[in-house]
Amino acid sequence: MAVRTIEVRERVMARNNEIAAEVRSRLAAHGVTAINLVSSPGSGKTTLLERTLTALGEEIDIAVITGDVQTQNDADRLAAHTPRVVSAVVTNGACHLDALQVLTAIDEIELERTRLLFVENVGNLVCPASWDLGEKEMIVLFAVTEGEDKPLKYPKMFEKARRVVMTKIDLLPHVPFDMDRAVANALSVNPELEVIRVSALTGQGLAEWFDFLRNSVLPVSTSG
Amino acid sequence: MSLAMEIARIAEVKLGDAAPQLVTVAVDVGDTAGVEVSSLEFCLEAVFATPPFAGAKPHIVRCAGDVLRVAYLEVDDGRTDD
Numbered sequence A: 001m002a003v004r005t006i007e008v009r010e011r012v013m014a015r016n017n018e019i020a021a022e023v024r025s026r027l028a029a030h031g032v033t034a035i036n037l038v039s040s041p042g043s044g045k046t047t048l049l050e051r052t053l054t055a056l057g058e059e060i061d062i063a064v065i066t067g068d069v070q071t072q073n074d075a076d077r078l079a080a081h082t083p084r085v086v087s088a089v090v091t092n093g094a095c096h097l098d099a100l101q102v103l104t105a106i107d108e109i110e111l112e113r114t115r116l117l118f119v120e121n122v123g124n125l126v127c128p129a130s131w132d133l134g135e136k137e138m139i140v141l142f143a144v145t146e147g148e149d150k151p152l153k154y155p156k157m158f159e160k161a162r163r164v165v166m167t168k169i170d171l172l173p174h175v176p177f178d179m180d181r182a183v184a185n186a187l188s189v190n191p192e193l194e195v196i197r198v199s200a201l202t203g204q205g206l207a208e209w210f211d212f213l214r215n216s217v218l219p220v221s222t223s224g
Numbered sequence B: 001m002s003l004a005m006e007i008a009r010i011a012e013v014k015l016g017d018a019a020p021q022l023v024t025v026a027v028d029v030g031d032t033a034g035v036e037v038s039s040l041e042f043c044l045e046a047v048f049a050t051p052p053f054a055g056a057k058p059h060i061v062r063c064a065g066d067v068l069r070v071a072y073l074e075v076d077d078g079r080t081d082d
Helices: A014-029 A045-056 A073-079 A099-106 A155-160 A169-174 A179-189 A206-216 B002-015 B037-047
Strands: A003-011 A033-039 A062-068 A086-090 A116-120 A137-143 A163-167 A194-197 B021-030 B057-063 B068-076
Touching: A003 A014, A003 B002, A014 A033, A014 A099, A014 B002, A033 A045, A045 A062, A045 A073, A045 A116, A045 A206, A062 A073, A062 A099, A073 A086, A086 A099, A137 A155, A155 A179, A163 A179, A179 A194, A194 A206, B002 B021, B002 B037, B002 B068, B021 B037, B037 B057
Parallel strands: A033 A116, A033 A137, A062 A086, A062 A116, A137 A163, A163 A194, B021 B057
Antiparallel strands: A003 B068, B021 B068
C-alpha cells in the first residue's frame, strides 16, 4: 500500500462564512435587520415570535425563516400570525441551520418590504453557535425550566450572543430556578450580555423586548 | 456533528471524482477554537466509518489560537510502492 499525503489547509467554516457574508451584504443592501434566535428545544422561541408578530406585525414589516430537523410545524404556527410568507427550512437531520440554507430562503422573501428578519434556528445549544448565518445579532433564549448552569455547560453559545432572553418567567414561583445565579453564570461567560426577562404567556417583560426590536430596526431611507 | 460533516464535505471535494481510499483526515484544532476535541474525534469517527469513507481515521492536531481547519488527507490510491 502506498499512502500519499494531500495538503488541504482549509478552514472548516470558510465556505459557510463566505456565504454568510453574501447573506449579510444582501440584507444590508435592503436595510434588513436579521436576528438569529437560538436556544435549547422547548425554550419558547416560536411562542415568543407568535407574540411578536401579533404585537408588531403592523408596525414593522417582519419576515421569518424557521429551521427544524423535521416538520414545518413552527412555520405553520407563525403563518397564522402574519400575512407574510414564513419560510420553513427542514434540515432533514442536521442540528443547525447554515448560511446556504438562509441564502436560499431569503430568495422567497420580499426583502425590499422587510425591515426585520427573524431566523428561528434549530433547537440546540451546541452546533448553531459555530455557524454564521449572516445575521446582525444572535440572541439566545434561556427558559427558567432549564438549569441555571446552562451558560457554563454551553459557553460558546453565550459567548457569541449579545443578548439573552430569559423566558417563561411566569413559572418562576413553581420551579427551583435561581434567576440571579443563572444571570451571573451567563455574565461570567460573557460580561457584555444584556438580559431581557419575558413571559410570552402573560406578557410580562414583552414591552422591553418590543422596544429592543423597534430600536434594532434601521430607519427607513427617506432620501429622494 | 455538524463540524464533522463539514470536514467530510471538504474531504470529499478534495478527493474529487477519482476518490482514492481515504486513510487519515488530519484536523488542526486550536486551543481557543471552542471545540471539544474528544467530541469532535468521536463525531469524526462516526462520519468516517460510513461510505464513501469507510475505514478513514481522524487525526487531531492541537495547536495555538482559534484555528479549525482540515490540515491534510492521507490516501491510498492503489499504486504499489516504488
